[in-house]
Amino acid sequence: MSLLEIKNLHAKVEDMEILKGVNLTVNAGEVHAIMGPNGSGKSTLAQVMAGKEEYAVTEGEIFYKGQDLVEMAPEERAREGVFMAFQYPVEIPGVSNVYFLKAALNAIRTHRGEDEMDAMDFLTYVREKMGLVKMDEGLLNRPVNDGFSGGEKKRNEIFHMAVLDPVLAILDETDSGLDIDALKIVANGVNSLRDENRAFVVITHYQRLLNYIVPDYVHVLMDGKIVRSGGKELAMELEDKGYSWLEEQVQAGEPATV
């Protein structure tokens, strides 16, 4: 059984159909990149997988570990091991980054039937994860993303991911707006979490990230559908030729998979 199976997924927001039949299969241990031009539906796909209520699934299915993901509340998905790194992480003044994370981790652990982690163990655990993304300890005790720079917010997302230890991680344009140093830190954080049990769906607009997070598969999303799938070389080709090259091919009726 595949970890994630998306079949003919259609989704709309405010009466506008954005996803128009997405098919995607992700197995444990794999890294899938989803690329595409602006407005192609990349972020919508991420939000639908995370369970954002504004996005209505009108047709098709998402199976995660064989369960119907669409029926699950966002927190249930998180507790079952789905994690989404937000394209625009939300600032939450008044909620401490570290204590909130402890509550979140304990909600997940309780769901898994594990004991809650106490404050001491949690701190040790968190320090270890901070090293992965070279997080400044000061950001731990600040309110969630409040006053963080763009790079700090993205690193914080990867830090959350490392702490929550997901089975399926969806990265929604985590590279956007990052300078090369921050990009490397984020990529190293992701790479250190790669293993045979975990899968990543990396959504990006730019090929650059994929130099650092080398994907097993690359998919191109256009107008709500995956129009082309291939290996990492597809990303290189897109970088050279641009999305318009692919648009022309799609219009000419070329096959979706190379």
Place this chain on the structure above:
Amino acid sequence: MTMALKETGYDRYVAEFETLEKRQFAGQPEWTQKLRKDAIARFVDLGFPTIRQEDWRFTNVAPIARTDYSLNPDVNGFDPASLARYRYADCVQLVVSNGQIATEMSDLSGLPEGVTVCSLMEALERFPEKVEAYLGRFARFDEHPFVALNTALHRDGVFVHVPRGVIVERPINIVLTVSPSGDERYAVFPRNLFIAEENSQVTVVEQFISTGKGSYLTSPVTEVVVEDNAVVDHYKLQRESVDASHIATFQIQLGRSSNFSSHSISWGGGLVRNDVNAVLDGEGSEATLNGLYMVEGNQLVDNHMRVDHVAAHCDSHELYKGILDGHSRSVFNGRIYVHPGAQKTDAKQTNRNLLLSHDALCNSNPQLEIFADDVKCTHGSTIGQLDELAIFYLRSRGIGEEAARSLLTYAFAADIVERIKVDQVRLDLEEFLFRRLPKGDIVRQAV
């Protein structure tokens, strides 16, 4: 005089006043007796406010005006143990029960020499000139009918006097309780006077609570005099039962380079009205007036603020935040009055409201009146709901929806909570929030 008064419809109050005058006030100094007489006469002139008056537009006290209260009841028996949770460790403790000091439940140990904390009536005997210099001088009974009633009818209250240069380390924790008795409706009028002389420092906490069930009115007046270079921190916790009506005036007079801060926390009472008036009368003084109200059901909380910048180079900061659920209502009226000559005034006022239900209603009305030309005055007012995106973000990390809402509600209140310098008060408020908010145990863990 009596005949003329009786024709106005407030004869019952006048008759009660005359009885009390004979029974209780007779032995008091002549000037207080005159003050009381003037005040009851003024009350009769003013009458109870109506919603046709601008200052009472959203707060209808007609039910109070209609009620046949029993004025100034005696202390009646209740279990002192029920007060245990309002006592704060390492504080001076005072209990005011039905408007009178309950000496056996008070603990005045740990006060520095020269500091007086006693009942107002005792102070009237021991330090008549100090009381006379301030009592009724600042709280305007000529303008406010409930101040007039309190001035006329107050039976007792707390007197705090901190002499020049003395620092009182222990906060003074005053628990004001009313014990309703069966069907009888009590009206009590506690009167407090706090004086901090030059260069002194003191922290006072007032907790308004109910012992037992039943409907009543408590209408306190607290006057605070902060003399030159003195520092006074004040905390008020309104935690009465929802059957209580509470109409309070809090009057602060600030001297040169003095510093006053107030944190008014309101979650109890069915109808709560706080008039907070700060007069920055000495150059370089600073007033911080913060508040948090959290109401539900049919509660109404009305905060009427007035800050008078009389002297130059004074700062005032007001931050009031409200959380409204159910059919509750709130009123915030913030007036800043900059007098001619109050140059270099820096006045800031903010009122933020969070509506948790579609049926809650809030009115927020800032008013600036500026008669000086070199000043900085800002005000802001917001009414909003929880941020759905933030809720989704928290849920996407594994926090349940209810807990996410509670967490964000707590976070909304947090900047007031964090400003509370007295640990005992802050912990008490945190505890209340954890208990009130659904899934509070998760909030407790996450903040």
